[in-house]
Amino acid sequence: MDVSALQEKLARLDGVEAVRVVGTESRLEEIHVLARTNKPAKQVVRDVQSLAAAAFGIDVDRRIVSVVQLADTDLSSGDRPAIVDIVETTNGSKSSVKVTLEWHDELLTGETTGAAARATRNRLVAEAVLEALGQALHSDASFAVASVDVPTLGSRRVAVAQIVLVTNQQERLMVGSALVDEDESRAVVRAVLDALNRVVPDLRR
Numbered sequence: 001m002d003v004s005a006l007q008e009k010l011a012r013l014d015g016v017e018a019v020r021v022v023g024t025e026s027r028l029e030e031i032h033v034l035a036r037t038n039k040p041a042k043q044v045v046r047d048v049q050s051l052a053a054a055a056f057g058i059d060v061d062r063r064i065v066s067v068v069q070l071a072d073t074d075l076s077s078g079d080r081p082a083i084v085d086i087v088e089t090t091n092g093s094k095s096s097v098k099v100t101l102e103w104h105d106e107l108l109t110g111e112t113t114g115a116a117a118r119a120t121r122n123r124l125v126a127e128a129v130l131e132a133l134g135q136a137l138h139s140d141a142s143f144a145v146a147s148v149d150v151p152t153l154g155s156r157r158v159a160v161a162q163i164v165l166v167t168n169q170q171e172r173l174m175v176g177s178a179l180v181d182e183d184e185s186r187a188v189v190r191a192v193l194d195a196l197n198r199v200v201p202d203l204r205r
Contacts, residue, residue: 001025001058004181009055011082013047015039018080022179028058031065041067080197081108081133086125086185090116097121099128099189104204108132122148122188126161129192137203142166143196146173148188150180159187163195167203174199 007021015036022030035044045065052058081103089096095116101108110131112124126145134143146162157180165172176195180187 001028001056002182003028004183004186006052006056006058007181009051010048013044013051015044016047028060028064031060033065033067035067035069037069041069044069080193080200083186083189083193086183086189088121088125088185092116095121095124097124097128097185099125099132101129101132103136106136108135110134122150122159122184125185125188126163126192129189130163133196133200136205137200138205140167141203145192148191150184150187156180157184157187159184159191161188161191161195163192165196165199172199 001023003021003023003025007019010016010019010021010031010033015038016033017036018034020032021028031048033044033048035041044067045062048065049060049062052060081101084100084102084107087098093116094113096111096113098109098111110128110133112127112131114120114124123145126148130143130145142165144164146164148159148161150157150159158177159180160175160177163174163176165174174195176191176193178187178190178194
């Protein structure tokens with residue numbers, strides 16, 4: 001079972017704003033859904049079950065699905081960019097990372113190039129995310145990657161990103177995290193977005 005693929009499919013359901021699926025290749029443990037109020041919570045749960053069964057052949061127990069519903073005004077104040085694509089290419093000693101995000105129906109693409117080294121790969125991914133976001137944010141806001149790490153916590157690997165925001169000559173350090181499923185780069189992108197999701201809506205042009 002591809003937990004990451006299931007999570008991405010569920011995020012496309014009508015009325016669903018965000019999804020986090022917790023589990024392993026053999027067992028689903030929790031499914032957390034942030035949804036709008038255009039459907040009853042029970043219907044959202046049934047939609048989750050139907051999609052999982054039709055697309056992945058998975059029988060989801062309704063008891064592991066939790067649904068939080070917020071009014072549209074609350075959701076719009078906490079909206080976040082979505083991952084569209086991550087492309088990594090290597091040419092000799094150089095490696096390039098291109099990250100494409102979608103935000104308010106606009107595609108944002110950022111690309112960074114650096115040494116083709118395992119030690120710098122995740123930082124390149126994180127910097128590409130900031131390059132993409134920078135296209136939609138006020139020019140007086142400056143972001144930088146303080147650190148990116150993928151430690152093992154318990155039995156799971158977790159991407160952790162520390163991002164520095166500078167506005168009005170003041171620094172602010174923000175931290176985000178995301179569980180690593182099969183794609184470490186995607187987890188790094190999610191960690192960067194997790195660090196920034198509370199501030200980027202207010203900084204949008």
